[in-house]
Amino acid sequence: MGGGPEVPLREGAQKNDVLLAVLPWPEQLSAKIISEIKDEFPKLEIHYIQENFPKKDRAKTEVPEDLTKRAKFLATIAWLPATASKSPNLELIQFFSAGTNHIAEHPIYTDSEIPLTTASGVHGPQIAEWVIMLNLVHSHNYIQLYEQQKKKEWVQSKGAQVRDGVGRRVGVLGYGSIGRQVARLAQALGSDVIAYTASPRKTPESRRDNGFIVPGTGDPEGSIPSAWYSGLDKKSLHEFLRQEIDLLVLSVPLTKDTQHFLSTDEFELLHKSNPNGTYVANISRGGIIDQPALIKALESKQISGAALDVADPEPLPSDDPLWDAPNVLITPHISGMSTVYAERAFGVLRENLRRRRDGKNFVNQVDRKRGY
The missing domain is CATH 3.40.50.720 (NAD(P)-binding Rossmann-like Domain)
Known part of the structure; x- marks a missing residue:
């Protein structure tokens, strides 16, 4: 050695x-x-x-x-x-x-x-925890509460508007090892999970995870999702995005087919499907999202917020407008560590x-x- x-x-x-x-x-x-x-x-x-x-x-x-x-x-x-x-x-x-x-x-x-x-x-355990953690930070208004703590203020009203995970819908775009562990944690919170894959998974055998699995994690049999969607074309993607998704998790590889998979049309569709606002978590690659379109979606409140562990480019330049977009949480590509x-x-x-x-x-x- x-x-x-x-x-x-x-x-x-x-x-x-x-x-x-x-x-x-x-x-x-x-x-x-x-x-x-x-x-x-x-x-x-x-x-x-x-x-x-x-x-x-x-x-x-x-x-x-x-x-x-x-x-x-x-x-x-x-x-x-x-x-x-x-x-x-x-x-x-x-x-x-x-x-x-x-x-x-x-x-x-x-x-x-x-x-x-x-x-x-x-990567499943630590990245799934990152996704759920930042979603809870958002849904429990923790940033406001932390700023309040630094000011030594005790104001309960800022923590009153909380929506817990029970009955919420989590859409996992890319149901690999990471997506399956997100599903496992989301199910534990009482959320409904729907899955999206590149190719159809119509049989129990096709829904099994044949990759490497950290013991005690994931969804080995593919039994958690209440519904499955598939395809690399926009029509199939849009059918998935119409399902009133509360938390959309992006965990697909970056390929020519998935470059800017989410752009203006997709953010508009998410808003029409869920006026309360979809929260978008991207732990795959920055190029999956059309970043200027994401900024506009945040500014216009088409989505309720975004948790981003990846950006385009990386490192994200200090003068990039994404830093100042409303309701965005950014970490420097560390969720898998x-x-x-x-x-x-x-x-x-x-x-x-x-x-x-x-x-x-x-x-x-x-x-x-x-x-x-």
Whole structure:
């Protein structure tokens, strides 16, 4: 475990399979699960290189050429060999991110067939809590109450207009691991959940979650939604948005089909469907929403507010008008962060090592044509 100079092999000896991890966290954060992987796969040679952080310093990360050539498995967020030929033995690249759109133009993505898998599934608990937390901050008028606290004022009227979650409708646009955990928490609050997926899910089998699931979370059988909608066309999307949604959660990947999925027409439709105001939470990518249209929707009260963990662009410039839009809460793309993130992501890698050993399909494998 760990890096260091290569020791010459005795003549006739065989090298072990190499797992190369190039990640931005200290190795110590994942020491326990790395040790468990080593125990389960004793012939696996693990080398961990801490990637330079922040992003602007990634290019300065030094990865020995010999390790790059020998690596059979690569664990990474963004670092990749320049081309597939630089890593001729690679059989799997396990990304520790939910998506791969950030490397979609890289030669390994466009010009190779090396299997790519993601860490989809590890983000559900913390992101779902972020969604519910900010929705409650909004629905319980907490910002006003906090400002009142700072002024040392005791005025109960500012906390009187509260609408709890019972009987409210939560629309989950993108019913993957994150959306399913949002649904689980929303159901616990007494809310009705409806789901939207790219492709139809008309059978119980099609509604099951076959990805990585943090134990005790999510909706493995797809049994929570009271109704399912699907499609990538505007007509199908609009049918979903007509369902009097109180909380709309965006958890779809950013592709050419979902770019500006929500724009002027969609915000107008949400307002007509629910005059009380839909609250929009975006934890996917900023480009899912037409940002100028969102600002207008907030200013005209077509929606009741927005919780945004993503923006377009990122970082959001200090002079961007989104900062000053009414009833908006913005966090700097941190909803997926967790003290156990790295451990869970290594858990996905361990599952894929097991599946390779057992001749099974990888979990969370990317379909390059679909983009996720």
